[in-house]
Amino acid sequence: MSQWHILGAGAIGSLIAHRMMQSNCACTLLHHHQSSSSGLLLDGKTTARLPIQSLRALAPASIDRLLLTTKAGQLVDALKLALPYLSDDAVIACTANGLGFEQAFSEVLPGRSLHRATSTAAAFRDHDAVVHIVSDGITRIGLPESSASPPTWFSDSLAILDGWRWESNMQGAIGEKFSINCVINPLTAQLECRNGELLQSGAAGPELTALCEESEPLLNALGLWSRQSDLLSAATNVCQSTAQNQSSMLQDRLAGRPTEIDFLNGELLRRAENFEFELPLNQALVSALR
Ligand code: KPL
Numbered sequence: 001m002s003q004w005h006i007l008g009a010g011a012i013g014s015l016i017a018h019r020m021m022q023s024n025c026a027c028t029l030l031h032h033h034q035s036s037s038s039g040l041l042l043d044g045k046t047t048a049r050l051p052i053q054s055l056r057a058l059a060p061a062s063i064d065r066l067l068l069t070t071k072a073g074q075l076v077d078a079l080k081l082a083l084p085y086l087s088d089d090a091v092i093a094c095t096a097n098g099l100g101f102e103q104a105f106s107e108v109l110p111g112r113s114l115h116r117a118t119s120t121a122a123a124f125r126d127h128d129a130v131v132h133i134v135s136d137g138i139t140r141i142g143l144p145e146s147s148a149s150p151p152t153w154f155s156d157s158l159a160i161l162d163g164w165r166w167e168s169n170m171q172g173a174i175g176e177k178f179s180i181n182c183v184i185n186p187l188t189a190q191l192e193c194r195n196g197e198l199l200q201s202g203a204a205g206p207e208l209t210a211l212c213e214e215s216e217p218l219l220n221a222l223g224l225w226s227r228q229s230d231l232l233s234a235a236t237n238v239c240q241s242t243a244q245n246q247s248s249m250l251q252d253r254l255a256g257r258p259t260e261i262d263f264l265n266g267e268l269l270r271r272a273e274n275f276e277f278e279l280p281l282n283q284a285l286v287s288a289l290r
Contacts, residue, residue, distance in 0.1 A: 002064045004157060005030055005085075007078050009052045011123035011251075012095055013069030014041050014131040016161075018048055025157050030055045032081050041131040058085045065153060067117075068094040071252070072263035076104040083108070091153050093117055093141060097181050097248065098263025099174070100270070116170055117141040118177040121163075122245050125255075134245065138163045142170030175224035176234075182219070182264045183211045183235050185249035186285040189259060192250065196243025204236045211281050218268065218277045253289070261289040 003026040006017050013029060018041050020027035031037075032055045039050045063085045070078045075096050086092075093115035105114050120137030141158065142148075150159065150166035158164045167173050187198055187207050198208040212232040219225035227234060252259045265282045272279055 002026070002153070003028060004065045004067055005058075005063045005082075006067045006069055007032070007055065007082055008069035008074075009039055009050075010069060010071075011125045011131050012119065012121065013067075014039055014050055014125075015121055015123045015133055015136075016067065016069065016095075017050060018043065018133075019136070019161050020157075021050075023160050025160055028053050030058075032056075032078065039129065039131060041133065043133045055081060055085065060084050061087045063087060063090055065091045065157075066093070068092070068096070070094075070096065071248075071258075072096040072098045072101055072260050073258050075101050076108060079105065079108055091115065091151075095119060095139075096260075096263070097177065097185075098260050098267060099178055100263045100267040113143055113145070115141060115143055116174055118167075118173050120242075122242065124246060124251055136163045138165065140165050140167035140170070140173050142167035142173070144170045144174055172226060175219075175222075176227060178264065179215070179219045179225040179231055180235055180238055181249075181260075182215055182268055182282075183208060183231065184238060185247045185259075186261060186265055186289055187211060188247040189249040189253045189261075189289055190285060192254070194243065194250075195239045195245050195247055198239050199236065199243070202240070204232055204239075208232070208235060208239070211285075214277075214279060214281045215268065218272055218275060218279065221275055221277075222268075222271055249289070259289050261286055266290065 005028050006013050007030045009029050009031045017027055017029035029052050031052050036053045039052055041048045041050055064087050068075055068078050095117045117139055119139040122134035125131050147168040154166050198205050212235055216231040225231055249259045265286050
């Protein structure tokens with residue numbers, strides 16, 4: 001079994017590295033800082049110390065499997081830093097939310113595939129940089145441009161982890177996650193509320209209802225939201241099942257980090273240019289959160 005290298009020691013990267021290490025799945029958590037260090041992680045009542053190696057300490061061409069766990073905005077820069085350490089046929093995957101970085105990826109690595117992973121895992125990093133695991137959720141990984149069956153590198157490593165599934169319709173999974181993230185994340189970031197606070201007496205509140213009504217026709221036209229159920233019911237279900245969570249965009253905003261708005265509603269507005277939809281709520285959210 002070859003080794004996974006996880007680049008990005010934030011909440012999701014630390015969670016995945018921790019689970020791999022617990023499952024004896026060979027893995028190294030990396031950051032791009034000069035020297036190696038360690039991070040603290042709270043898994044229920046158990047505290048773990050995670051070794052974090054410096055990317056620069058690796059030998060050239062020594063990465064066979066790279067999982068980029070940075071946010072969308074840092075993904076291409078992280079990939080560029082990792083380039084000298086990638087073997088010729090390295091598998092590359094990322095967990096970032098959103099769309100719109102595919103072109104930049106292809107410019108850095110022409111002709112190579114970027115596997116995508118979408119996750120319902122919830123974890124956050126507190127003010128003291130301690131990562132807290134809230135839930136492992138389900139993580140689907142696959143190749144957007146093909147419906148290939150699980151490759152060996154999935155079956156012999158990631159498949160061992162609880163909640164990891166190979167997704168043969170990754171394009172659909174990305175569109176679904178993108179649509180949900182476009183309606184929940186910016187509202188929670190703007191209103192500074194937990195996901196459950198977008199609901200009123202268990203049903204969708206006015207902001208969530210209005211944003212779903214505005215966005216769904218465009219998401220449908222773009223082929224991104226193709227589920228039978230309407231977007232509002234699906235978003236309401238996610239808010240119910242993740243009621244206590246702070247969305248990733250709210251976490252970024254509260255921590256003063258750049259948000260993923262450009263890769264969510266910003267990208268939606270870019271893709272809307274050929275259509276005639278009125279999108280005032282999306283426009284206002286992008287201006288407020290950019
Ligand atoms: O994916 C999420 C995120 O916060 O990015 C949701 C589904 C909204 C859960 O918080």
